[in-house]
Amino acid sequence: MKQWQKLAGSVLFFGFVIFSPIARAEEVKITLLQLNDVYEISSLAEGKQGGLARVATLEKDLKKTNPNTYTILAGDCLSPSALGTAIVNGQSLAGEQMVAVLNAMGLDFATFGNHEFDLKYQQFLKRLEESKFTWISSNVFDKENKPFPKVEPYKIITIPGKANTTVKVGLIGLTLDSNPADYVTYKAVIETARQQVQQLKGQVDIIIAVTHLALAQDQELAQTIPEIDLILGGHEHENIQQWRGNDYTPVFKADANAKSVYIHYLTYDTQTKHLTIESQLKPVTDAIPDDLNTAKIVKQWQDKGYQAFRAQGFAPEEVIATTTESLDGLEASVRNKSTRLTELIAQAMLNAVPEPDLAIYNSGSIRIDDILYPGKITQYDVLRILPFGGEIMLVEMKGSLLEEILEQGIKNQGTGGYLQTANVQLGPDGKTFFINDQALDPEKTYRVAINDFLMKGKETGMSFLTEQAPGLKVIGKEKDIRQALMDQLKLTYNSKAINR
Ligand SMILES: [Zn+2]
The missing domain is CATH 3.90.780.10 (5'-Nucleotidase, C-terminal domain)
Known part of the structure; x- marks a missing residue:
């Protein structure tokens, strides 16, 4: 459908990518901030690593440079976490703390991880209701095979370029079935992806699969569905970048608990239909200041949880x-x-x-x-x-x-x-x-x-x-x-x- 130029993402540069010095009017730039497998709202390792308030700062900085910045979570956030087990007002938090912080941080899109379904059905529905971001899932449905409330099977984002051009990005969401709950139906990953991509084809310029799959499944996805341009995945907990398939579709996963995030700089040339992807793995450390608003929400929930733990001794x-x-x-x-x-x-x-x-x-x-x-x-x-x-x-x-x-x-x-x-x-x-x-x-x-x-x-x-x-x-x-x-x-x- 289009020509590709997928550049190898380089891991070890920090700061911003300089593209072609002669910027053409048709080049539309999109920035994606990717995180996955986030169980903890605050930083870990004595405050040295992770922390969603720091991710919020990164997000704000990226948005200043490019308003077309989207933050995407590739699954696993509602469970498991110690804080989620804290009993507050007679009920376990069960991911309430996470949704509140992701809302404050300004997350745009998420797909389900296997651990989302550790929650009881009513807890899960409440978390969906509380989410200000959009959940996308192409292959996970309720017991009656219907989408869960507020969950979209795919999402098309329209990004305005200069000179009346637009770029349309299609997002699909795919999850492995490793923690099945009795209120969930999983459809086959590759088959569902293929159908979804067929539907999106012709409607969009770029197709991104946001996945929470085992790496082998992501590789299969890249190899069997060439229309997918980029796979933003999770589940392995350690950062991964790979290229698979005849057109070298990149698969990226960041480290768990926002110890790192991936920043993807996409440049789409509306004339040549070339897509260039430059990716940077960004360690989240104490070198990044907290976003004060997000930090405030993190602290509120942490205090609630810790108080509950102190009450238990x-x-x-x-x-x-x-x-x-x-x-x-x-x-x-x-x-x-x-x-x-x-x-x-x-x-x-x-x-x-x-x-x-x-x-x-x-x-x-x-x-x-x-x-x-x-x-x-x-x-x-x-x-x-x-x-x-x-x-x-x-x-x-x-x-x-x-x-x-x-x-x-x-x-x-x-x-x-x-x-x-x-x-x-x-x-x-x-x-x-x-x-x-x-x-x-x-x-x-x-x-x-x-x-x-x-x-x-x-x-x-x-x-x-x-x-x-x-x-x-x-x-x-x-x-x-x-x-x-x-x-x-x-x-x-x-x-x-x-x-x-
Ligand atoms: Zn997982």
């Missing part, structure tokens, strides 16, 4: 430990394997109860879906890791019951029902279990540290696991799992005498 700002290694809490990791973070939680459980043989918890209790890089870790970070909390229980159970639980845990791989453990080993055959290097004995009784959620019989395939289960006896309920993890972090990182 937490001191959110307190630094617990300084870690020397990365703690991986990404769902893609913890729902499939153990990481240093899952080991620390399991160890914390062992240390919280007297004479345990092993520890078990569901990986779904880890909600941070992020990596904590080496550095100071606060109580708030622990609330981010385990926002639901809950008691660690000590139970005695027969080996046969334990085996059944562990087997189901493996069947649940890839979901929150995948079990994390301490002192449990899996044999090379992939089905024989060892407890402390001894083959699991179905007749023996084991002392198990287990999180209280698992004892409620609500985990996938584990309805048999309750306090009344035959072969099981509750010995005691110990401390909250968040407190146990804080103690463990202190023990592991604050004392050189302790070896791990």
Whole structure:
């Protein structure tokens, strides 16, 4: 449909791009500010990284230079976050804080991430209602296959050029189905995109897919639908830039929690129909001042949330430990394997109860879906890791019951029902279990540290696991799992005498 000139986005320059020195009247410039996977409204890493008030400053500066600036969020913002679990006026915030801040920041468009559907239906509808920005989703619908209220299947923006020209930009939104809720219908990503693009073709000059997909799906999208000019994605949490397909469609993802944002400078020549894209990954650091209005809203919500946590006995700002290694809490990791973070939680459980043989918890209790890089870790970070909390229980159970639980845990791989453990080993055959290097004995009784959620019989395939289960006896309920993890972090990182 048109000719392309997609330039490689360069990562390491900051400031503004100088285009051709002889500006032609037909060149229309559009600036896109992209962020994705934003769970926290304030900055992280001791205030050094991220922070939506800083993004708001960037946005204002870009708008001063080019009024045709649009801010786009490529999914995941309403959940999960520690602040979202804070109970204010008898209800969890559940993303209310995020919508308020994104409104204040001046977000223009967003598509759904998989985590938007962590919310209960009524919470989700309220967030849509509160949003001053436009949600775009081409493939996610309600149970009756209808669009959710105020959600558009695509959006056409008309950008005025000089000399009576206009450039039309078509936006589509695509989301993967990894956290399906019972109130949602997902349509096939590639097929839906193809249909949507066919519809837009001829009506618009530029087609942009705002996606929240796994990278492989974004690549497929770029390869199979050449009409898409630019893919602004999310989900991986680490910045990515790739070019795929015969016409080198760029795929961009910024870092989670606005640790970075992407700025895309588009120049469209209405005469030649050339599109040039120059992209800059911009780290969001304390070098960028806060936008005062947005900062005020951030502070209001943070104060509300922190007050709720203090009422529960937490001191959110307190630094617990300084870690020397990365703690991986990404769902893609913890729902499939153990990481240093899952080991620390399991160890914390062992240390919280007297004479345990092993520890078990569901990986779904880890909600941070992020990596904590080496550095100071606060109580708030622990609330981010385990926002639901809950008691660690000590139970005695027969080996046969334990085996059944562990087997189901493996069947649940890839979901929150995948079990994390301490002192449990899996044999090379992939089905024989060892407890402390001894083959699991179905007749023996084991002392198990287990999180209280698992004892409620609500985990996938584990309805048999309750306090009344035959072969099981509750010995005691110990401390909250968040407190146990804080103690463990202190023990592991604050004392050189302790070896791990
Ligand atoms: Zn995601």
